Amino acid sequence: MHSNEYIQFFDGGIEPKLENLGGKGASLVTMTSAGMPVPPGFVVTTAQFDAFMDEAGITEETHRLLAGLDPEDMAQVDKVSATIREDICSRPVPPAMRELTISAYESLMNRFDAPVPVAVRSSATAEDLPDASFAGQQDTYLWLDGVKAVTEHIRQCWASLFTSRAIIYRLKNNIPNEGLSMAVVVQKMVNSRVSGVAITMDPTNGDRSKITIDSSYGVGEMVVSGQVTPDNIVLDKVTLAVVTEHLGDKHAELVPDTGAKCLVEREVDDERRGRRSLTDGELTAVAQMAKRAEKHYKCPQDIEWALDADLPDGENLLLLQSRPETVHSSKPAPQTAPQPVVSGGYFSGISAGSLKPSA
Secondary structure: OOOOOOEEEOOOOOOOOHHHHHHHHHHHHHHHHOOOOOOOEEEEOHHHHHHHHHHOOHHHHHHHHHOOOOOOOHHHHHHHHHHHHHHHHHOOOOHHHHHHHHHHHHHHHOOOOOOOOEEEEEEEOOOOEOOEOOOOOOOEEEEEOOHHHHHHHHHHHHHHHHOHHHHHHHHHOOOOOOOOOEEEEEEEOOOEEEEEEEEOOEOOOOEOOEEEEEEEEOOOHHHHOOOOOOEEEEEEOOOOOEEEEEOOOOOEEEEEEOOOOEEEEEEOOHHHHOOOOOOHHHHHHHHHHHHHHHHHHOOOEEEEEEEEOOOOOOOOEEEEEEEEOOOOOOOOOOOOOOOOOOOOOOOOOEOHHHHOOOO
Protein backbone atom coordinates (compact mmCIF):
# COMPACT_ATOMS: atom_id res chain seq x y z
CA MET A 1 0.00 0.00 0.00
CA HIS A 2 1.25 3.51 -0.84
CA SER A 3 0.78 6.77 1.03
CA ASN A 4 -2.34 8.75 0.15
CA GLU A 5 -4.38 11.69 1.37
CA TYR A 6 -5.59 9.84 4.46
CA ILE A 7 -2.55 7.63 5.22
CA GLN A 8 1.15 8.57 5.14
CA PHE A 9 3.84 5.98 5.87
CA PHE A 10 6.97 7.16 7.68
CA ASP A 11 9.10 6.00 4.73
CA GLY A 12 6.57 6.88 2.03
CA GLY A 13 8.76 9.58 0.51
CA ILE A 14 6.18 12.35 0.91
CA GLU A 15 7.28 15.65 2.42
CA PRO A 16 6.17 15.87 6.06
CA LYS A 17 3.78 18.75 6.71
CA LEU A 18 2.63 19.74 10.17
CA GLU A 19 -0.90 20.50 8.97
CA ASN A 20 -1.22 16.93 7.61
CA LEU A 21 0.67 14.92 10.21
CA GLY A 22 0.61 16.90 13.45
CA GLY A 23 3.72 17.52 15.50
CA LYS A 24 4.58 13.90 16.33
CA GLY A 25 3.80 12.53 12.90
CA ALA A 26 5.81 15.19 11.09
CA SER A 27 8.74 14.62 13.42
CA LEU A 28 8.72 10.84 12.90
CA VAL A 29 8.56 11.17 9.10
CA THR A 30 11.35 13.75 9.19
CA MET A 31 13.56 11.56 11.39
CA THR A 32 12.93 8.53 9.17
CA SER A 33 13.82 10.56 6.05
CA ALA A 34 17.05 11.64 7.78
CA GLY A 35 18.04 7.99 8.25
CA MET A 36 17.55 7.93 12.02
CA PRO A 37 16.60 4.59 13.64
CA VAL A 38 12.85 5.08 14.04
CA PRO A 39 10.47 2.10 14.48
CA PRO A 40 8.33 1.83 11.31
CA GLY A 41 4.75 3.01 11.11
CA PHE A 42 2.24 5.29 9.43
CA VAL A 43 0.15 8.36 10.20
CA VAL A 44 -3.61 8.59 9.90
CA THR A 45 -3.58 12.15 8.57
CA THR A 46 -5.57 15.18 9.65
CA ALA A 47 -7.45 14.92 6.34
CA GLN A 48 -9.09 11.72 7.59
CA PHE A 49 -10.00 13.28 10.93
CA ASP A 50 -11.39 16.41 9.24
CA ALA A 51 -13.41 14.39 6.73
CA PHE A 52 -14.83 12.19 9.48
CA MET A 53 -15.76 15.19 11.64
CA ASP A 54 -17.40 16.98 8.72
CA GLU A 55 -19.29 13.96 7.36
CA ALA A 56 -20.51 13.05 10.85
CA GLY A 57 -21.72 16.60 11.42
CA ILE A 58 -19.51 17.08 14.48
CA THR A 59 -17.39 20.05 13.36
CA GLU A 60 -20.14 22.66 13.35
CA GLU A 61 -21.57 21.43 16.65
CA THR A 62 -18.08 21.52 18.24
CA HIS A 63 -17.57 25.17 17.25
CA ARG A 64 -20.94 26.03 18.74
CA LEU A 65 -20.22 24.26 22.03
CA LEU A 66 -16.78 25.83 22.44
CA ALA A 67 -17.83 29.38 21.52
CA GLY A 68 -17.62 31.63 24.58
CA LEU A 69 -16.71 28.75 26.91
CA ASP A 70 -15.22 29.97 30.22
CA PRO A 71 -12.03 27.98 31.09
CA GLU A 72 -12.68 28.64 34.79
CA ASP A 73 -16.11 26.97 34.68
CA MET A 74 -14.92 23.41 35.14
CA ALA A 75 -18.38 21.88 35.31
CA GLN A 76 -19.36 23.36 31.95
CA VAL A 77 -15.98 22.47 30.38
CA ASP A 78 -16.40 18.86 31.54
CA LYS A 79 -19.92 18.75 30.13
CA VAL A 80 -18.87 20.13 26.73
CA SER A 81 -15.86 17.80 26.64
CA ALA A 82 -17.98 14.73 27.36
CA THR A 83 -20.52 15.68 24.66
CA ILE A 84 -17.90 16.18 21.94
CA ARG A 85 -15.96 13.04 22.81
CA GLU A 86 -19.11 10.93 22.89
CA ASP A 87 -20.02 12.18 19.40
CA ILE A 88 -16.56 11.28 18.07
CA CYS A 89 -16.61 7.82 19.63
CA SER A 90 -20.15 6.91 18.58
CA ARG A 91 -20.57 8.21 15.02
CA PRO A 92 -19.67 5.74 12.23
CA VAL A 93 -16.46 6.17 10.23
CA PRO A 94 -17.22 6.06 6.48
CA PRO A 95 -16.45 2.54 5.16
CA ALA A 96 -13.98 3.67 2.46
CA MET A 97 -12.03 5.70 5.00
CA ARG A 98 -11.98 2.83 7.49
CA GLU A 99 -10.80 0.41 4.80
CA LEU A 100 -7.77 2.61 4.04
CA THR A 101 -6.72 2.47 7.69
CA ILE A 102 -7.19 -1.30 7.84
CA SER A 103 -5.11 -1.75 4.67
CA ALA A 104 -2.35 0.44 6.10
CA TYR A 105 -2.25 -1.62 9.30
CA GLU A 106 -2.09 -4.86 7.30
CA SER A 107 0.68 -3.42 5.13
CA LEU A 108 2.69 -2.55 8.26
CA MET A 109 2.19 -6.06 9.67
CA ASN A 110 3.41 -7.57 6.40
CA ARG A 111 6.86 -6.11 7.10
CA PHE A 112 7.36 -8.62 9.92
CA ASP A 113 7.52 -12.40 10.11
CA ALA A 114 4.58 -12.38 12.52
CA PRO A 115 2.14 -9.68 13.69
CA VAL A 116 3.68 -7.25 16.17
CA PRO A 117 2.05 -5.00 18.77
CA VAL A 118 1.84 -1.29 18.01
CA ALA A 119 1.63 2.03 19.78
CA VAL A 120 -1.21 4.36 18.77
CA ARG A 121 -0.29 7.98 19.48
CA SER A 122 -2.12 11.28 19.16
CA SER A 123 -0.45 13.90 16.96
CA ALA A 124 -2.25 17.24 17.15
CA THR A 125 -1.45 20.05 14.73
CA ALA A 126 -0.56 22.49 17.51
CA GLU A 127 1.76 20.25 19.54
CA ASP A 128 5.56 20.12 19.74
CA LEU A 129 5.97 23.59 18.28
CA PRO A 130 9.06 25.65 19.13
CA ASP A 131 7.04 28.12 21.21
CA ALA A 132 4.59 25.76 22.92
CA SER A 133 4.77 22.17 24.08
CA PHE A 134 1.62 20.05 24.14
CA ALA A 135 3.49 17.02 25.50
CA GLY A 136 1.02 14.72 27.18
CA GLN A 137 -2.03 16.80 26.25
CA GLN A 138 -3.55 13.99 24.19
CA ASP A 139 -3.54 10.21 24.46
CA THR A 140 -1.05 7.46 23.73
CA TYR A 141 -1.97 3.77 23.83
CA LEU A 142 0.67 1.06 24.01
CA TRP A 143 0.93 -2.63 23.17
CA LEU A 144 -2.16 -2.95 21.01
CA ASP A 145 -2.74 -6.12 19.00
CA GLY A 146 -5.09 -6.54 16.06
CA VAL A 147 -6.92 -4.19 13.75
CA LYS A 148 -10.00 -3.89 15.99
CA ALA A 149 -7.97 -2.54 18.93
CA VAL A 150 -6.01 -0.23 16.64
CA THR A 151 -9.04 1.36 14.95
CA GLU A 152 -10.85 1.78 18.27
CA HIS A 153 -7.87 3.54 19.81
CA ILE A 154 -7.38 5.79 16.77
CA ARG A 155 -10.88 7.03 17.53
CA GLN A 156 -9.92 7.47 21.20
CA CYS A 157 -6.97 9.61 20.10
CA TRP A 158 -9.29 11.75 17.98
CA ALA A 159 -11.54 12.23 20.99
CA SER A 160 -8.60 13.18 23.22
CA LEU A 161 -8.27 16.43 21.29
CA PHE A 162 -11.27 17.55 23.33
CA THR A 163 -10.46 16.40 26.86
CA SER A 164 -11.20 19.02 29.50
CA ARG A 165 -7.48 19.50 30.04
CA ALA A 166 -6.80 20.10 26.34
CA ILE A 167 -9.77 22.47 25.95
CA ILE A 168 -8.69 24.55 28.96
CA TYR A 169 -5.08 24.66 27.76
CA ARG A 170 -6.14 26.02 24.38
CA LEU A 171 -8.58 28.53 25.86
CA LYS A 172 -6.01 29.90 28.30
CA ASN A 173 -3.34 30.11 25.59
CA ASN A 174 -5.70 31.70 23.02
CA ILE A 175 -5.32 28.81 20.58
CA PRO A 176 -8.39 28.89 18.30
CA ASN A 177 -10.48 25.82 17.66
CA GLU A 178 -10.86 26.72 13.99
CA GLY A 179 -8.25 24.87 11.96
CA LEU A 180 -7.32 22.58 14.86
CA SER A 181 -6.98 18.98 13.81
CA MET A 182 -5.65 15.61 14.90
CA ALA A 183 -3.47 13.06 13.17
CA VAL A 184 -2.74 9.68 14.73
CA VAL A 185 0.52 7.74 14.62
CA VAL A 186 0.45 3.93 14.40
CA GLN A 187 3.93 2.59 15.06
CA LYS A 188 5.63 -0.72 15.85
CA MET A 189 5.82 -1.04 19.62
CA VAL A 190 9.33 -1.16 21.04
CA ASN A 191 10.08 -3.96 23.51
CA SER A 192 11.99 -1.61 25.79
CA ARG A 193 14.70 -3.17 27.91
CA VAL A 194 15.88 0.29 28.99
CA SER A 195 14.39 3.63 27.98
CA GLY A 196 14.26 7.26 28.88
CA VAL A 197 14.79 10.82 27.73
CA ALA A 198 17.79 12.90 26.74
CA ILE A 199 18.04 16.67 26.51
CA THR A 200 20.88 18.34 24.65
CA MET A 201 21.52 20.78 27.50
CA ASP A 202 21.41 20.83 31.29
CA PRO A 203 17.73 21.60 32.01
CA THR A 204 18.51 22.85 35.51
CA ASN A 205 20.44 25.88 34.21
CA GLY A 206 20.24 25.92 30.41
CA ASP A 207 23.92 25.01 29.88
CA ARG A 208 24.12 23.99 26.21
CA SER A 209 27.57 22.45 26.61
CA LYS A 210 25.99 19.46 28.35
CA ILE A 211 23.71 16.51 27.54
CA THR A 212 21.38 15.23 30.25
CA ILE A 213 20.13 11.63 30.14
CA ASP A 214 17.48 10.02 32.33
CA SER A 215 17.21 6.24 32.04
CA SER A 216 15.42 3.36 33.72
CA TYR A 217 14.33 -0.20 33.01
CA GLY A 218 11.36 -1.16 30.85
CA VAL A 219 8.94 1.17 29.07
CA GLY A 220 9.66 4.85 29.70
CA GLU A 221 6.24 5.88 30.97
CA MET A 222 7.38 5.31 34.56
CA VAL A 223 10.19 7.84 33.99
CA VAL A 224 7.99 10.45 32.32
CA SER A 225 5.19 10.13 34.88
CA GLY A 226 7.57 10.28 37.84
CA GLN A 227 6.62 6.83 39.14
CA VAL A 228 10.28 5.87 39.42
CA THR A 229 13.42 7.90 40.03
CA PRO A 230 15.63 7.21 36.99
CA ASP A 231 19.38 7.31 36.69
CA ASN A 232 20.41 10.88 35.86
CA ILE A 233 23.66 11.42 33.99
CA VAL A 234 25.08 14.71 32.72
CA LEU A 235 27.76 14.48 30.02
CA ASP A 236 30.03 16.96 28.31
CA LYS A 237 28.57 17.51 24.83
CA VAL A 238 31.96 17.55 23.08
CA THR A 239 33.93 14.79 24.83
CA LEU A 240 30.89 12.78 26.06
CA ALA A 241 32.68 12.37 29.38
CA VAL A 242 30.42 11.92 32.42
CA VAL A 243 30.24 15.17 34.42
CA THR A 244 27.77 14.05 37.12
CA GLU A 245 25.96 10.80 37.75
CA HIS A 246 23.14 9.99 40.17
CA LEU A 247 21.68 6.47 40.39
CA GLY A 248 17.92 6.39 40.77
CA ASP A 249 16.02 3.81 42.78
CA LYS A 250 14.47 2.27 39.62
CA HIS A 251 12.28 0.12 41.88
CA ALA A 252 9.83 -0.98 39.18
CA GLU A 253 9.53 -1.42 35.42
CA LEU A 254 6.74 -1.73 32.87
CA VAL A 255 7.28 -4.80 30.70
CA PRO A 256 5.11 -6.72 28.23
CA ASP A 257 3.15 -9.78 29.27
CA THR A 258 2.87 -11.53 25.93
CA GLY A 259 0.25 -13.97 27.19
CA ALA A 260 -2.08 -11.27 28.48
CA LYS A 261 -1.12 -8.91 25.62
CA CYS A 262 -0.59 -5.95 27.92
CA LEU A 263 2.03 -4.13 29.94
CA VAL A 264 2.52 -5.16 33.54
CA GLU A 265 4.43 -3.53 36.37
CA ARG A 266 7.23 -5.66 37.78
CA GLU A 267 9.58 -5.09 40.72
CA VAL A 268 13.25 -4.57 39.83
CA ASP A 269 15.64 -6.77 41.80
CA ASP A 270 18.24 -5.26 44.13
CA GLU A 271 21.18 -6.04 41.85
CA ARG A 272 19.77 -4.10 38.87
CA ARG A 273 18.55 -1.28 41.10
CA GLY A 274 22.04 -0.84 42.47
CA ARG A 275 23.74 -0.31 39.10
CA ARG A 276 23.32 2.12 36.25
CA SER A 277 20.70 1.02 33.75
CA LEU A 278 22.97 1.92 30.80
CA THR A 279 26.43 0.55 30.09
CA ASP A 280 29.18 3.00 29.16
CA GLY A 281 28.76 2.09 25.50
CA GLU A 282 24.99 2.50 25.60
CA LEU A 283 25.31 5.84 27.39
CA THR A 284 27.66 7.11 24.68
CA ALA A 285 25.31 5.87 21.95
CA VAL A 286 22.32 7.68 23.46
CA ALA A 287 24.35 10.90 23.75
CA GLN A 288 25.54 10.61 20.14
CA MET A 289 21.95 10.09 18.96
CA ALA A 290 20.84 13.18 20.87
CA LYS A 291 23.65 15.24 19.30
CA ARG A 292 22.67 13.96 15.86
CA ALA A 293 19.08 15.03 16.42
CA GLU A 294 20.19 18.49 17.58
CA LYS A 295 22.45 18.87 14.54
CA HIS A 296 19.62 17.86 12.21
CA TYR A 297 17.03 20.19 13.74
CA LYS A 298 19.54 22.98 14.45
CA CYS A 299 18.26 23.64 17.98
CA PRO A 300 18.38 21.95 21.41
CA GLN A 301 16.32 18.76 21.46
CA ASP A 302 14.33 16.76 24.00
CA ILE A 303 14.39 13.18 22.72
CA GLU A 304 12.83 9.90 23.79
CA TRP A 305 14.79 6.72 23.17
CA ALA A 306 14.69 3.02 23.96
CA LEU A 307 16.87 -0.08 23.75
CA ASP A 308 14.79 -2.81 22.10
CA ALA A 309 15.22 -6.21 23.75
CA ASP A 310 14.29 -7.92 20.45
CA LEU A 311 17.21 -6.42 18.51
CA PRO A 312 20.96 -7.22 18.69
CA ASP A 313 23.42 -4.90 20.43
CA GLY A 314 24.52 -2.13 18.11
CA GLU A 315 21.14 -2.13 16.37
CA ASN A 316 18.85 -1.90 19.38
CA LEU A 317 18.94 1.83 20.16
CA LEU A 318 15.85 3.46 18.69
CA LEU A 319 14.77 7.08 18.51
CA LEU A 320 11.11 7.40 19.51
CA GLN A 321 10.65 11.16 19.46
CA SER A 322 12.60 14.38 19.08
CA ARG A 323 11.10 17.78 19.82
CA PRO A 324 12.51 21.26 20.48
CA GLU A 325 13.47 21.85 24.09
CA THR A 326 11.03 24.59 25.09
CA VAL A 327 12.13 25.76 28.54
CA HIS A 328 15.60 27.16 27.92
CA SER A 329 16.31 26.96 24.19
CA SER A 330 14.92 30.41 23.41
CA LYS A 331 17.07 32.04 26.09
CA PRO A 332 20.47 33.38 25.00
CA ALA A 333 22.23 32.80 28.32
CA PRO A 334 22.13 30.01 30.94
CA GLN A 335 19.71 30.51 33.79
CA THR A 336 20.65 29.80 37.39
CA ALA A 337 17.23 28.90 38.76
CA PRO A 338 16.02 25.33 38.16
CA GLN A 339 13.23 25.05 35.60
CA PRO A 340 10.70 22.29 34.98
CA VAL A 341 11.49 19.76 32.27
CA VAL A 342 8.77 19.14 29.69
CA SER A 343 8.76 15.56 28.45
CA GLY A 344 6.36 13.19 26.83
CA GLY A 345 5.23 11.77 23.49
CA TYR A 346 5.75 8.04 22.96
CA PHE A 347 5.21 7.40 26.65
CA SER A 348 3.07 10.35 27.69
CA GLY A 349 -0.70 10.47 28.01
CA ILE A 350 -0.94 6.72 28.52
CA SER A 351 -4.34 5.86 29.90
CA ALA A 352 -5.06 3.06 32.32
CA GLY A 353 -6.55 1.14 29.44
CA SER A 354 -3.10 0.83 27.91
CA LEU A 355 -2.01 -1.42 30.74
CA LYS A 356 -4.82 -3.93 30.23
CA PRO A 357 -5.49 -6.48 27.49
CA SER A 358 -6.96 -4.90 24.36
CA ALA A 359 -10.52 -5.79 23.44
